[in-house]
Amino acid sequence: MSNTAGALSRTLGKFLRRSVGIVLSILAGVFVGSLIMIWYKQNPVEIYGQLLKGAYGSQRSLFIGLQRATPLIFTALASTLAFRTGVFNVGVEGQFFIGAIAGTYVGYAFQMPAIIHLPLTLLTGFVAGAAWAFVPTLMRQKLGVSEIVTTIMTNYIATFLISYLTNYPMRADPTTPDTPPIMPTARLPQFIEMTRESANPLGKGTQAHLGILVAVAVVAVMYFIFKRTKIGFEWRMVGISFPFSEFAGMNLDRTFISGMLVSGGLAGLGGSVEIMGVWREYKNLFATGFGFKGNLAALLGGQSILGSTVAALFYGSMEAGALGLEWSAGIPRQLIDIVVGLIIFFMAAEGMWDFVKRIKWARAPEEERRTTQELEA
Amino acid sequence: MDANTMAQIVDILERYVFNVANIQGTLRLATPVVLAGLCALITSRAGILNIAGEGLILFGAWFGVLGSYLYSNAMIGVAFAMVSGFIIAGLFALFSLKFRANIIIMGIAINIFAQAATIFLTRVVAKTAGVFADPRIVGLPPIELPFIKDIPVLGPILSGYTAIVYLSWALVILTTIFLYRTPWGIHLRAVGENPRAAETLGINVSRIRFGAVMASGVFASLAGVYLSLGHLTMFVQQMSAGRGYIGMAVNNFGGGQPIPVFFASMLFGFIYTIGWRLQGERIMPVYFIDMLPYVATLVALTLFSLRRRRALQKARAGNSNEED
Numbered sequence: 001m002s003n004t005a006g007a008l009s010r011t012l013g014k015f016l017r018r019s020v021g022i023v024l025s026i027l028a029g030v031f032v033g034s035l036i037m038i039w040y041k042q043n044p045v046e047i048y049g050q051l052l053k054g055a056y057g058s059q060r061s062l063f064i065g066l067q068r069a070t071p072l073i074f075t076a077l078a079s080t081l082a083f084r085t086g087v088f089n090v091g092v093e094g095q096f097f098i099g100a101i102a103g104t105y106v107g108y109a110f111q112m113p114a115i116i117h118l119p120l121t122l123l124t125g126f127v128a129g130a131a132w133a134f135v136p137t138l139m140r141q142k143l144g145v146s147e148i149v150t151t152i153m154t155n156y157i158a159t160f161l162i163s164y165l166t167n168y169p170m171r172a173d174p175t176t177p178d179t180p181p182i183m184p185t186a187r188l189p190q191f192i193e194m195t196r197e198s199a200n201p202l203g204k205g206t207q208a209h210l211g212i213l214v215a216v217a218v219v220a221v222m223y224f225i226f227k228r229t230k231i232g233f234e235w236r237m238v239g240i241s242f243p244f245s246e247f248a249g250m251n252l253d254r255t256f257i258s259g260m261l262v263s264g265g266l267a268g269l270g271g272s273v274e275i276m277g278v279w280r281e282y283k284n285l286f287a288t289g290f291g292f293k294g295n296l297a298a299l300l301g302g303q304s305i306l307g308s309t310v311a312a313l314f315y316g317s318m319e320a321g322a323l324g325l326e327w328s329a330g331i332p333r334q335l336i337d338i339v340v341g342l343i344i345f346f347m348a349a350e351g352m353w354d355f356v357k358r359i360k361w362a363r364a365p366e367e368e369r370r371t372t373q374e375l376e377a
Numbered sequence: 378m379d380a381n382t383m384a385q386i387v388d389i390l391e392r393y394v395f396n397v398a399n400i401q402g403t404l405r406l407a408t409p410v411v412l413a414g415l416c417a418l419i420t421s422r423a424g425i426l427n428i429a430g431e432g433l434i435l436f437g438a439w440f441g442v443l444g445s446y447l448y449s450n451a452m453i454g455v456a457f458a459m460v461s462g463f464i465i466a467g468l469f470a471l472f473s474l475k476f477r478a479n480i481i482i483m484g485i486a487i488n489i490f491a492q493a494a495t496i497f498l499t500r501v502v503a504k505t506a507g508v509f510a511d512p513r514i515v516g517l518p519p520i521e522l523p524f525i526k527d528i529p530v531l532g533p534i535l536s537g538y539t540a541i542v543y544l545s546w547a548l549v550i551l552t553t554i555f556l557y558r559t560p561w562g563i564h565l566r567a568v569g570e571n572p573r574a575a576e577t578l579g580i581n582v583s584r585i586r587f588g589a590v591m592a593s594g595v596f597a598s599l600a601g602v603y604l605s606l607g608h609l610t611m612f613v614q615q616m617s618a619g620r621g622y623i624g625m626a627v628n629n630f631g632g633g634q635p636i637p638v639f640f641a642s643m644l645f646g647f648i649y650t651i652g653w654r655l656q657g658e659r660i661m662p663v664y665f666i667d668m669l670p671y672v673a674t675l676v677a678l679t680l681f682s683l684r685r686r687r688a689l690q691k692a693r694a695g696n697s698n699e700e701d
Contacts, residue, residue: 040501088481135675143682148428148481150678152622156671164664292489299482332500337493344486349476 022302022347029343036338042331051336054324055317061324062317063191063203066212067278069316071096073215074270075294076301076308077222078129078263083303084226085259086239091136091151092267093291094158095129099268100275101162102128104282105170107182107275114185121186121272122214129268130261132158137260141253147260155291166284179282188214188277209277218266223305235259267291293337299344315340392654397533399650405538405608406653407646409434411545412600413624414631414638415552416593422556422633423589424569428484429469430597431621432491437462437601439495442509442612443502451517451606455541458602459595466594470587488621496614509612516610517541517603539607541599548596552635565589597621619671626674630681648673 034044054061075092082089103125110117136150163177172180188210191203226232234255238245246252270290275282297315301308322336346352413430420427437458444450444457469487473480496507503509517539526536556562567575568585576582600620605612623645631638652666 088485090485139675139679139682143679143686145678145682146625149622149625150675152431152619153671153674156619157668157675160664160668160671164662167664168662289492292492295485296489299486332497334493334497334500338490338497341486341490341493345472345478345483345490348478348482348486349472350478351476352472 021350025343025346028346029339032342033335033339036335037331040331042329047325047329047331050325050329051318051321053321054328055321060203060205061320063206063208064320064323065313065317066203067206067208067316068319069313070209070211070215070277071270071274071290072294072297072312072316073212073219073309074273075267075291076297076312077218077294077305078266078270079295079298080301080303080305080308081222081235081259081266082263083298084239085235085256085263086242087140087256087260087263088148089133089151089260089263090148090295091133091154091264091291092294093288094151094155095132095264095267096271096274096291096294097162098132098158099125099129099271101165101170101271101282102268103186103272103275104179104182107186108180108281111183112185117183117185118188118276121182121276122269125272125275126265126269129271130265132268133260133264137257137264140260141256162282163284166282170282172281177284181281182275186276187280188273190277207278211273211277214269214273218269219305219309222266226305231255231258267294270294296337296340296344299348300340302347397530399647399654400534401537402650402653403643403646404534405542405646406649407642408542408545408607409600409603409620410623410627410642410645411549411639412541412596412603413620414627414642415545415548415624415635416596416600416621417625417628418631418633418635418638419552419565419596420589420593421628422569423565423586424572425586425589426480426484427590427593428481428622428625429466429487430593430624431617431619432484432488433462433465433469433594433597434601434604434617434621435488435491435495435615436465437598438605438616439498439509439601439612440598441602442514442605443498445514445516445606445610446502446509446511449513449515451515452540454515454606455517455599455602458598462594462596462598462601463591464594466591466597467587469594470590474583474586474590492615495612499612499614507614510610514606514610517607539603541603541607544599545603546639548599549635549639556635561585561588597624600624623670623674626678630677644677645670645673 030048034048037044037047055065056062075096078092078095079089082092103121106121106124107117110120112120132154133151136145136147136154139145139150140147166177166179170179171177190207190209192201192206192208195201195203224232226236234245234250235258237248238250238252238255238259242252245255274290293315294312297311298308300315301311318336318340319333322331322333325331325335326333413434416430416433417427440461441454441458443454445454447453465487469483472478473483499509500506503511519537519539520543522536526532528535554562556566564575564580565585565588567578567580568582572582575585601617604616604620609616627638627641627645630641648670652669655661655666656663
């Protein structure tokens with residue numbers, strides 16, 4: 001009994017210490033962000049106030065945040081999975097857009113009932129994203145080439161390949177490089193489309209769509225796989241200790257390759273969901289940065305499934321707030337990316353918050369004794 | 378082979394390979410790759426996986442334009458870029474070496490941060506989206522080398538570049554001398570090969586690594602300011618276009634040695650030049666030409682590691698034969 005209580009308090013202590021680091025990082029990031037605002041001759045309190053109001057102040061802003069968060073959840077999960085397996089997949093960006101273009105093709109080229117068309121389009125996005133991650137995966141596993149360089153290269157190749165596709169073979173409009181619109185059977189309904197007739201329509205003036213449910217389902221599935229299945233365990237273990245996993249007799253090739261491919265697949269799935277819900281056709285490079293922001297959200301969320309989901313939702317809302325800020329006060333919306341980046345710098349710098357631990361230890365001699373005991377054991 | 382095809386082949390070779398303009402283009406466009414390669418080299422030889430080169434290049438490009446914009450003087454732009462590289466790399470080193478942040482995560486974050494920050498700064502300073510161009514921005518002038526410029530054939534190949542091109546050549550030689558002929562360079566290599574042994578010998582490992590990261594920042598910012606003031610006279614968002622990562626690949630090909638890295642960069646200079654030429658020819662969609670450097674990096678990395686793997690296998694086979 002006392003053992004359980006001890007374990008509980010220890011976990012709680014660890015959690016608290018980690019939270020203190022996160023809170024301090026956020027404060028530090030926000031503080032440096034305010035310095036930038038002061039330099040920009042703005043009142044930081046007012047700006048942050050407007051940012052929060054723009055993010056959470058109305059039903060519309062909540063739905064804009066949801067819309068922006070939906071793709072980020074996929075790319076953040078993709079990054080998290082890769083990071084946790086010890087693979088730095090910075091190709092999430094390219095995998096996302098390849099999934100989007102592949103989903104677009106299946107969306108407009110085939111005619112079938114929605115019950116088949118919807119899952120098929122989603123699946124295509126997943127498969128295309130995984131396929132796009134395949135070459136870097138192979139190069140890493142078979143040739144020992146760092147995946148950081150190769151996945152970045154595949155991002156650039158994806159960009160140009162898609163520009164070619166939307167300009168030539170898939171082009172529908174002679175004036176702009178856009179593809180034909182996808183069939184209604186491949187569309188994920190937007191909240192406003194479903195509730196327009198009702199007394200209080202949801203998400204008016206936004207394109208928030210049911211893709212968020214797909215995202216939630218994927219989060220649940222990934223959480224289950226991570227915590228409750230053999231492959232999930234192997235993914236986590238490989239990331240924690242490579243020699244241990246090898247010693248334990250895991251098939252490292254299979255673990256790495258599956259982790260990387262599923263990571264690419266999740267990114268691609270996110271791309272197809274974004275097309276099916278928001279854009280309904282591929283506008284050449286409709287927006288960039290979903291992948292990189294997913295990388296950031298994964299880091300912000302401490303590289304855990306639930307953490308990065310929350311971080312993606314937060315990031316989405318902050319983007320909604322930043323968009324409002326750009327409209328009303330003319331402050332570039334990249335400001336929010338800068339603040340998020342700063343927070344991540346401070347979070348990553350574990351050693352910076354060492355003094356916190358020292359303070360806690362000085363006040364709690366019991367805990368200190370336990371730590372030394374642990375060290376001796 | 379009939380005379381007609383021969384003539385065609387000769388024509389293609391003359392147009393794309395053996396002509397002075399192409400060689401000049403190769404040397405010019407290789408310059409940022411050479412500098413990015415040195416950036417990767419100096420840190421990898423100190424045992425640090427520095428992937429922040431891309432972001433440092435971007436910052437260098439932006440601050441170079443800022444300096445030139447403020448003072449209408451390209452050299453002040455270069456100085457601005459170098460100072461920015463020094464400071465940002467210093468912060469990067471502080472966080473990852475002193476505060477124990479994971480250096481890869483830091484690198485990824487810096488590269489993404491640099492994209493957002495340079496767009497933000499452009500909008501704040503130039504009030505434009507994505508492009509920082511202004512008549513006040515002065516580019517680096519080409520320099521004609523006295524005497525050398527009058528030598529036939531070699532003259533135009535060796536003369537008439539901007540200062541950073543010559544500086545990059547000098548830095549390749551200086552880095553070689555530094556690594557192999559100075560105590561600091563020997564310490565740096567010792568730290569990279571076996572940090573514990575180096576520490577036992579009384580070498581201050583973290584100071585050496587700090588220095589290596591700061592130097593990499595200066596190399597990267599020079600690559601950046603070459604792009605923005607030597608190649609163009611403006612800043613365009615994401616103008617580094619993966620050169621930081623190509624620099625890492627080039628450092629691999631060159632085995633971490635400055636002179637081989639220089640020649641490996643020439644390959645990329647050549648590919649960029651061919652790209653420029655092909656764009657004028659309109660023989661295929663421009664998107665495939667734009668892809669060339671990135672596809673080339675993947676292909677070269679594959680071939681390079683296949684060859685290294687074969688060499689390793691051969692070496693192992695040789696060893697076991699001797700044991701028999």
